[in-house]
Amino acid sequence: MITVKKLVKRFGLKTILRGLDFEVQPGEFVALLGPNGAGKTTFLRILASLSRPSLGDVKVAGYRLPNEAAAVRARLGVVSHLPLLYGDLTAEENLRFYGRMYNISGLEPRITEVLEMVGLDNRRRDLVRTYSRGMQQRLAIGRAVLHDPDVMLFDEPYTGLDQDASSMLDEVLKTVAAKGRTVVMTSHDLARAEDLATRFDILSRGVIAASKTHRQLHRSNLLSFYKEALAD
Amino acid sequence: MTNSNSKSGNFLKAVGAVVWKDLQAEFRSRELFSAMLVFSLLIILIFNFALELDIKTRQSVTSGVLWATFAFAGTLGLNRSMAIEKDRGCMDGLLLAPVDRSAIYFGKVISNLVFMLIVETIVLPVYSVLYNINLFQPGLLLVILLGSIGYVGVGTLLSAMAVQTRTRDILLPILLFPIVIPVLLAAVKASNGFLEGLDISEFLLPINLLIAYDIIFIAVAFMVFDSVVEE
Amino acid sequence: MQSRPLALTILDIVSIILLGISAYLALVFAPTELVMGDVQRVFYFHIGTAWTALMGFILAAVFSVTYLVSKDLKWDRLQVAAIEVSLVFFLITIVLGSIWARPAWNTWWTWDPRLTTAAVTELIYIAYFMLRQGIDDPERRARFGAVYALVGGLSAPITFFAIRLFRTIHPVVIGGSNAEAEGGFAMTAEMRVAFFFALFAFTVIFIDLFWNRIRLGELQEKVEQLKLKVTL
Numbered sequence: 001m002i003t004v005k006k007l008v009k010r011f012g013l014k015t016i017l018r019g020l021d022f023e024v025q026p027g028e029f030v031a032l033l034g035p036n037g038a039g040k041t042t043f044l045r046i047l048a049s050l051s052r053p054s055l056g057d058v059k060v061a062g063y064r065l066p067n068e069a070a071a072v073r074a075r076l077g078v079v080s081h082l083p084l085l086y087g088d089l090t091a092e093e094n095l096r097f098y099g100r101m102y103n104i105s106g107l108e109p110r111i112t113e114v115l116e117m118v119g120l121d122n123r124r125r126d127l128v129r130t131y132s133r134g135m136q137q138r139l140a141i142g143r144a145v146l147h148d149p150d151v152m153l154f155d156e157p158y159t160g161l162d163q164d165a166s167s168m169l170d171e172v173l174k175t176v177a178a179k180g181r182t183v184v185m186t187s188h189d190l191a192r193a194e195d196l197a198t199r200f201d202i203l204s205r206g207v208i209a210a211s212k213t214h215r216q217l218h219r220s221n222l223l224s225f226y227k228e229a230l231a232d
Numbered sequence: 233m234t235n236s237n238s239k240s241g242n243f244l245k246a247v248g249a250v251v252w253k254d255l256q257a258e259f260r261s262r263e264l265f266s267a268m269l270v271f272s273l274l275i276i277l278i279f280n281f282a283l284e285l286d287i288k289t290r291q292s293v294t295s296g297v298l299w300a301t302f303a304f305a306g307t308l309g310l311n312r313s314m315a316i317e318k319d320r321g322c323m324d325g326l327l328l329a330p331v332d333r334s335a336i337y338f339g340k341v342i343s344n345l346v347f348m349l350i351v352e353t354i355v356l357p358v359y360s361v362l363y364n365i366n367l368f369q370p371g372l373l374l375v376i377l378l379g380s381i382g383y384v385g386v387g388t389l390l391s392a393m394a395v396q397t398r399t400r401d402i403l404l405p406i407l408l409f410p411i412v413i414p415v416l417l418a419a420v421k422a423s424n425g426f427l428e429g430l431d432i433s434e435f436l437l438p439i440n441l442l443i444a445y446d447i448i449f450i451a452v453a454f455m456v457f458d459s460v461v462e463e
Numbered sequence: 464m465q466s467r468p469l470a471l472t473i474l475d476i477v478s479i480i481l482l483g484i485s486a487y488l489a490l491v492f493a494p495t496e497l498v499m500g501d502v503q504r505v506f507y508f509h510i511g512t513a514w515t516a517l518m519g520f521i522l523a524a525v526f527s528v529t530y531l532v533s534k535d536l537k538w539d540r541l542q543v544a545a546i547e548v549s550l551v552f553f554l555i556t557i558v559l560g561s562i563w564a565r566p567a568w569n570t571w572w573t574w575d576p577r578l579t580t581a582a583v584t585e586l587i588y589i590a591y592f593m594l595r596q597g598i599d600d601p602e603r604r605a606r607f608g609a610v611y612a613l614v615g616g617l618s619a620p621i622t623f624f625a626i627r628l629f630r631t632i633h634p635v636v637i638g639g640s641n642a643e644a645e646g647g648f649a650m651t652a653e654m655r656v657a658f659f660f661a662l663f664a665f666t667v668i669f670i671d672l673f674w675n676r677i678r679l680g681e682l683q684e685k686v687e688q689l690k691l692k693v694t695l
Contacts, residue, residue, distance in 0.1 A: 012601040013691050050324055051463040074330035082321030088257035100249035101329035103242050127260070143325075386614065393607050397597030406593055410586040411614055414621040421629045437628055445621060452617065456610045459531055463603070 001026045001151060001182040002047065007056035009042055016042045018206035019056070026150075029183045031197035033190065033226060038203045040186040044155045047184065048078045061150050074102070077144035077152045081159040083136040084143065087129030091120055091139055094128060095146060102147040110146065118142040118172055134165025141172055152176065154185040158192055166192065194222050202229040246331040250339025254313065255346065264312045268351045272305040276359060294365060295423035299416055302352060302376075303383070307405045309347045310387040313340060314395040327461060337388065337457040341450070344384045352376055371426035378442040379419035383412055385446060389453040392460050418442045471674055478671040481664035485511065488657040496654075502566045507657050509559040511665035512552045513581070518669055519549025520584065524616030527609040539605035540684075542612060543595075544676035548669060550588040553581045580623040587615040 004022035008015065016039040024030055034040050045051040047060060049069040058065040061075040085094050092111055099107040115121040118138040128136060137157060144152060157173075158166055173196055177183050187193045193200065200222065201211045210229035258264055279297045283290075317323040326336050356376075360367045387408055394404040418438035425435030489507035496503035522545040530538035560578050561571050572578070591611055598604040650658065 012599075013688055045463070048328065050327055070330050070332075073328055076328070078324075078328055080321060080324065082324070084321050084325035086253065086257055086316075086322060087320065088260045089253065093253075093256060097249055097253045098325070098329070101246050101326070101331060103245060103330075389614070390611070393594065393610065396603070396607075397594065398599075399593070399597040403593060403597060406590045407611065410583050410590060411618040413583055414618060414625045417622070417625045417629055438625075441621075441625060441628075448617060448621075449614070452614065456531065456613065459606050460610055 001028075001061060002184070003057070003059040004047075005057040007043075007046065007058060008054045009039070009046060009051070010054045016206060017046075020203075020207050022201070022208055024182055024184060026182050027180050029177050029196055029198045030185070031193035031200050032184055032186045032203055033188075033193065033200060034186075034203035035230065036188075039206055040203050041155055043203065044153050044184070044186055048076060048153050049073055074147070075150045077147070077149035079137075079140050079144045079152070079154045079157050081156045083128075083140045085128045085136060085139060088127060090125050090127055091115065091131075091142075092124040094139065095143060098143050099146055104147055114142040114146055117145075117175060119168065132165070133160050134162065134168060137161060137165070137169060138172055141169075141176065145176055150181060152181050152183045154183065156186055156188065158187065158189050170195065190222055190226060200225070202226060204230055242331055243335050246329065246335040247339045247342070250326070250336060251342045251346075254339070254343035257316070258343075258347065264309055265347060265350065267312070268305045268309050268347065269354060271308055272301050272351055272355045273358065275301045275304055276355070276362070280362075290363060291365065291427075292424075294359070294363070294367075294427060295420045298355070298359065298423070299379070299420050301355065302348070302380070303409065303412065303416060304405075305351060306348055306380075306383055306387060307408065309351070310344060310384070310391040310408075311394070311401050311404050313344050313347070314388075314391040315400075318395045323461065333458045333461055334454050336461070337392075337454060340392075341384055341388045344388055345380060348380050348384055349377070352380065365427075367427075369426050371432070372423055375419055375422045375426065375439065375442070378439070378446060379415050382415040382442060382446045382449060385450040385453055386411055389457060389460065392457070414441065414445055418445070467678075471671075471678070474667070474671045474674065478664075478668045481667050485657075485661050485664040488660050493654050493657040494651060499567045502563060505559050505563045507661040509556055509563060510658065511661040512559065513556040513577070514662055515665045515669040516549045516552035516556055516581070516584075518666070519545045519552065519673070520616070520619070523549065523612050527613035527616065530605060530609040531613070536601070536605055539608060540677060540680040542608060544673055544680060546588055546591060546612065547676055548672050550585065552669075553585050553588075557581050557585070574626075576623050576626040579626055580619055583622050584615070584619045587611075587619060591615065 002022065002024040004020060007017050007020040007022070009017040020043065022043075032040055032043070042051065046053055046058060046065070049060075049065055049072050052066045060072045063069075063071040063075075065072060086097070089097065092115070095111045095114065096107065099111065104110060111124075112121065115124050118141055120135060120139055120142065123131070123135070128139065131139065141157075154173075157169060161169060170192070173183075173185075177196065185193065185197070197214060199211065199213045202209045202225075210225070212225060276297065279300070283293065283297075285293065317326065327333070356367045359365070387404075390407045390411070391404050394400060394407060397403055418441040421438040422435050422442065425432070425438070485507070489504050493504065493507070495501055523542050526538045526542035526545060530536075530542065557578060560573075560581075564573050565571055591608060594611055595604050595608050598607060
């Protein structure tokens with residue numbers, strides 16, 4: 001579903017990603033871990049077609065980036081740590097706007113379906129600026145799945161959420177992942193990642209330093225795996 | 233689940249969606265609109281005190297005062313309109329949509345234009361009343377429309393750049409004003425023509441210039457907008 | 464580290480010599496103009512610098528297009544050099560124009576199309592540098608610079624024609640001569656020599672300064688690279 005070969009990303013004279021290789025099969029849920037500044041967000045933005053690679057090959061959902069970016073976008077759902085929502089519009093107006101931008105047919109019933117899935121149907125007519133951070137994040141996920149994408153990218157989705165909101169987000173993510181979608185999620189929070197992911201990749205110093213599937217890892221070993229990978 | 237109808241159908245739908253979204257959000261908050269309106273009225277007030285003119289001379293500066301007002305107040309709207317997208321990361325949301333970038337440009341131009349025209353429609357009668365001049369001539373309204381289109385066409389492009397810099401709000405007027413001088417020149421000339429009741433053949437030239445400017449710059453902005461919003 | 468190319472050093476010397484000859488031609492060789500007197504001699508340099516500035520202006524607009532098409536940063540460096548040189552020379556043009564206007568038409572400033580457009584172009588250039596200053600990423604800086612220079616490159620000529628066509632209201636200039644009449648005197652053969660030589664000399668001077676400035680830009684970039692290596 002996602003194939004990345006020798007990806008290099010430079011900002012002026014600084015090189016953030018140094019020949020990164022990465023591959024994801026359909027249906028995998030990859031947790032991308034790594035310290036701050038390792039380049040996780042940069043990498044995700046490239047996969048999301050929001051940033052151009054300096055060098056290397058990137059293919060998402062069968063289409064090459066950046067040339068076939070438009071085709072990729074139709075199959076991609078992105079949740080970043082910023083909500084990407086308009087505060088002065090209601091939840092359903094936000095979804096309606098994005099639905100039109102993605103040219104979704106049967107929009108109205110789809111909006112209701114999505115709102116129910118993220119548990120916000122009862123507050124659909126409220127302005128998003130009245131929402132708590134947790135609710136905004138759930139709505140953001142709703143926005144991201146509206147067009148039923150094959151691939152989903154989550155950049156630090158748990159940032160700023162309290163315990164309750166995080167649990168709710170867990171549930172939503174499980175529902176989202178259950179539909180056989182391919183997911184790549186970056187996270188600081190090892191505990192959260194552990195439950196959801198089928199695979200764990202560590203991004204360090206601009207490349208994938210290590211990768212292990214859920215089966216290869218015993219529960220308590222995620223932390224030691226992480227530390228070991230970074231120590232190299 | 234996304235349809236792949238005609239590409240142009242998608243495009244127009246996206247443009248319409250952006251315009252509707254902007255209008256809807258603004259209708260709720262009225263931040264942008266009230267700021268522009270109040271600022272315009274204050275500028276007219278300042279001009280009144282700054283230029284102590286007798287009635288006759290005042291007539292001759294009407295066009296200039298009006299256009300200066302629109303030029304200054306316009307920057308508020310342009311700034312705010314783009315800032316809304318930049319904060320909360322909404323610009324990314326727009327860029328993620330599977331639609332040509334220029335749809336965002338045209339959507340923004342249209343909504344910015346609507347805001348500007350609404351403000352102008354309110355300023356005109358106020359000015360008329362304050363200075364006892366009839367400003368409701370169709371010719372004048374045409375000039376205001378053409379001038380506003382040029383102003384907003386370039387302004388939207390430049391505000392998309394300005395909003396991504398550190399100096400943000402202060403930068404837009406500095407970038408915009410030297411570029412829209414032809415619009416101001418031609419608009420004032422043409423406005424004067426209508427207000428003085430001259431025969432239209434005498435000032436066809438500035439009107440043509442406005443039209444030419446509008447076409448040239450919207451075409452250029454359309455072509456380079458991609459480079460301005462993408463990374 | 465490249466040392467200064469010989470050709471550049473020769474060009475430097477040639478430029479200075481040409482400047483000297485041009486000054487001689489303007490100040491000594493050319494006859495004194497009948498109406499305006501010796502102050503008219505400013506005209507030769509005024510035209511020379513205006514011509515240089517105009518070359519820079521046109522080049523800058525061309526480089527905008529080449530950069531946007533190729534995304535090669537060398538065009539950005541060329542553009543910065545062209546605009547900087549043009550900025551300085553327009554300034555000199557304006558100052559010389561002022562010096563000429565005062566004794567000739569008893570005013571420091573005439574709102575004639577050429578001078579006014581030069582002033583507007585200066586403002587566009589300053590805006591260009593202010594725009595660049597507010598951006599850290601070199602690639603984005605280059606892109607935005609190119610876009611703005613292109614927009615400015617289209618707008619300034621339109622401004623020129625607009626002023627020429629519409630601004631019939633000139634300030635009344637004592638002496639009755641039309642403030643627009645820069646060339647309001649007939650040129651004798653010697654004047655023509657001085658005139659064309661000035662154009663030639665300033666073209667060479669432009670190339671010399673332009674080349675120097677490009678080299679300066681390249682050296683600056685080398686310094687940045689070295690700085691980065693040291694800090695890592």
